[in-house]
Amino acid sequence: MYYCKRCNVRVNGTNVTCPLCKAPMEGVAEPFPPYPEKKATRSKNRPITFTGVYVSLATLVLIICFALNFALPHRYIWSVFALILVLYGYFTLKTTVFYKGPHGAKVFSQTLCLCVIFITAQYVFRTGEWAFAYAIPATVVISLALHLLFVGVFHKRRGNSFFRYMWLTCLLGALPAITVLAGVCTKIILPMIAFGISMITLMFLIAFTGRTIADEIRKKSHI
Amino acid sequence: MEKLKSWHRLDNSGKIYPFYLKDNVQNLFRISATLFDDVDPAVLETALQNSIKRYPYFNVCLRRGIFWHYLEELDGKPTVTPDSDVLIKDIDSIETYGYTFRVSYYRNKFSIDCFHALCDGNGCMEFFKTVLYEYLRLSGQSVDAGDKIRLPESEPLPDEAEDGFLKYAEHVGLFKMKGIDELRGSAAYTFDDPRFDFKGSGVIEGFTDTSALLKRAHELNTTVTAYIGGALVYSIYKAKITRREGNPPVVLFVPINLRKIFPSRTLLNFSLFSRVGVDVNGEPSFESMVRRVEERLKRDAKKDVLQNKINVTAKTERLFLFRIMPLPLKQFIFKVSGIFFGNGKKTMTFSNMGVVNLPEEMKRYVYEISIMASTAKTSPRALTTVSALGKTSFTFSRKTCDTEVEKEFFRFLAADGLDVTVRSNYWEA
Incomplete structure (x- = not known):
């Protein structure tokens, strides 16, 4: 054990300087330090992150896109779509690539993001009603299939979370049908098929996971 | 079909801590025990998994x-990990499989780092003692727990998970409540030293003989908490206060364990802070500082004062408008209220856990016990003390490079006749 004459204290450890006054001490070192030894490299509080780089690059790209869009003769404001794509990239990083939560959440967030992209593309490029008629119903059906696949694979580990997000995806399946009923979309086959599949899945979920979901709602919304 | 996972609400006081997670502030504390022999991680893990059954309210993860x-209840089993060089580092729920505490080991020492939302130091200490007992028992030592340890095989008691604040809160009208001013406080001296550029806390721990400390406090006709508090304010004054006049007061936040005044067996959060402000203008003496700390602590530990504070705390949670407010909005309100009630209104936190009693047979295997609190950039320094096995530990954790306060504090104790041993993680080096 070391002794610091200046501070009049004994010092544990292997370091030869006093932790209080930084002066050299008398005595002998102990066989090991009292805390795990400091690693050579220490992480900075604000390291350069992938997200940080992405945001910087995306901002630059967006500025160029908006400048080109408005500087050149244009029929569409396509730079809005570029903005949506950049946001999609950001949300994908946050909610899918670097997200450490359940896979169900990742599938749902991708479904939701893709639906937003399709709707934006349809309106920005004024290209009929393909988003409501084909793209969104197909995405919802594929998403439900993915959910079911993952439930089979990860059921024991993350079952509850899949059911939770499956519920939300089923509700999203009603969106194309609502557009048909509202007269926004005139093609009815695929939206109605997606709606049917969603509602059948929803009924099965209510039948088999009703208590789970009721409990989820209670937990999530307790005041 | 999966079984429904049980869940429970956070206790009144514990609800506050998760609001600051978004700002990367985790209020953690660490309880460590140094044994005479090296820790066996496999045995420690088994001891932890046996003990957690006795503490179902610790077998949970935090959800939004x-x-x-x-x-929410967890299915998994908690694991132990080697201690990191970053002491009391943030708990990554992925690494801990969702648990809001972490058990780690380093040579002959093992520690529990616990998130304050789960429990306070007293609650965690009970869990810690059970793990320690089970570890020694599984290591083949003959230990008798007596009535000082909750055994892993015993049944959890229902009142261990009660919300003490809601139990003792009185129904008082919103405009008739007293004690709101007490919570607000005024400006305090704050440390403006440069902070570390990297993660982690600088830690300097000191140990001294408990009986000698007690004797010295009695000579001054005061309590150990007031003596240490006085010494701390005096050290801050000596190290940091350069002007003779115009200094804001040094304000210590001292947690008061409410279980002593409002009987409760709860293991959840059940403590309140006393705001101890000490004037450092002129040339105050150490004795005057001790008297001031003692006087403030006595005043704030009175039952009626604490009752008012409990009423205010419980009332805030019960306000219907506040309850139906979405979580992000609450988070924003807490952030703003932090400016008025917390940040800039305190110099540092000083927590004295008091005496930890271990059964006689266990004392043969445990060398020392210490406790440490995490710090934030806005409140960069904390001192925690605990007395066990005849030694009192003083643990300074800090986010600043400077160690002047610690130097003055330990030099003062040594000059006051106490035999002091210190150690550091030399984070500033």
Whole structure:
């Protein structure tokens, strides 16, 4: 054990300087330090992150896109779509690539993001009603299939979370049908098929996971 | 079909801590025990997994709801990890499989780092003692727990998970409540030293003989808490206060364990802070500082004062408008209220856990016990003390490079006749 004459204290450890006054001490070192030894490299509080780089690059790209869009003769404001794509990239990083939560959440967030992209593309490029008629119903059906696949694979580990997000995806399946009923979309086959599949899945979920979901709602919304 | 996972609400006081997670502030504390022999990680893990059954309210993970955070039961088994060089580092729920505490080991020492939303130091200490007892028992030592340890095989008691604040809160009208001014406080001296550029805390721990410390406090006709508090303010004064006049007061936040005044067996959060402000203008003496700390602590530990504070704390949670507010909005309100009630209104936190009693047979295997609190950039320094096995530990954790306060504090104790041993993680080096 070391002794610091200046501070009049004994010092544990292997370091030869006093932790209080930084002066050299008398005595002998102990066989090991009292805390795990400091690693050579220490992480900075604000390291350069992938997200940080992405945001910087995306901002630059967006500025160029908006400048080109408005500087050149244009029929569409396509730079809005570029903005949506950049946001999609950001949300994908946050909610899918670097997200450490359940896979169900990742599938749902991708479904939701893709639906937003399709709707934006349809309106920005004024290209009929393909988003409501084909793209969104197909995405919802594929998403439900993915959910079911993952439930089979990860059921024991993350079952509850899949059911939770499956519920939300089923509700999203009603969106194309609502557009048909509202007269926004005139093609009815695929939206109605997606709606049917969603509602059948929803009924099965209510039948088999009703208590789970009721409990989820209670937990999530307790005041 | 999966079984429904049980869940429970956070206790009144515990609800506050998760609000600051978004700002990367985790209020953690660490309880460590140094044994005479090296820790066997496999045995420690088994001891932990046996002990957690006795403490179902610790076998949980923190989840976000629409209006409040809540705790959900976990299926998994907690594991132990080697201690990091970054002491009391943030708990990554992925690494801990969702648990809001972490058990780690380093040579002959093992520690529990616990998130304050789960429990306070007293609650965690009970869990810690059970793990320690089970570890020694599984290591083949003959230990008798007596009535000082909750055995892993015993049944959890229902009142161990009660919300003490809601139990003792009185129904008082919003405009008739007293004690709101007490919570607000005024400006305090704050440390403006440069902070570390990298993660982690600088730690300097000191140990001294408990009986000698007690004797010295009695000579001054005061309590150990007031003596240490006085010494701390005196050290801050000596190290940091350069002007003779115009200094804001040094304000210590001292937690008061409410279990002593409002009987409760709860293991959840059940403590309140006393705001101890000490004037450092002129040339104050150490004795005058001790008297001031003692006087403030006595005043704030009175039952009626604490009752008012409990009423205010419980009332805030019960306000219907506040309850139906979505979580992000609550988070924003807490952030703003932090400016008025917390940040800039305190110099540092000083927590004295008091005496930890271990059964006689266990004392043969445990060398020392210490406790440490995490710090934030806005409140960069904390001192925690605990007395066990005849030694009192003083643990300074800090986010600043400077160690002047610690130097003055330990030099003062040594000059006051106490035999002091210190150690550091030399984070500033």
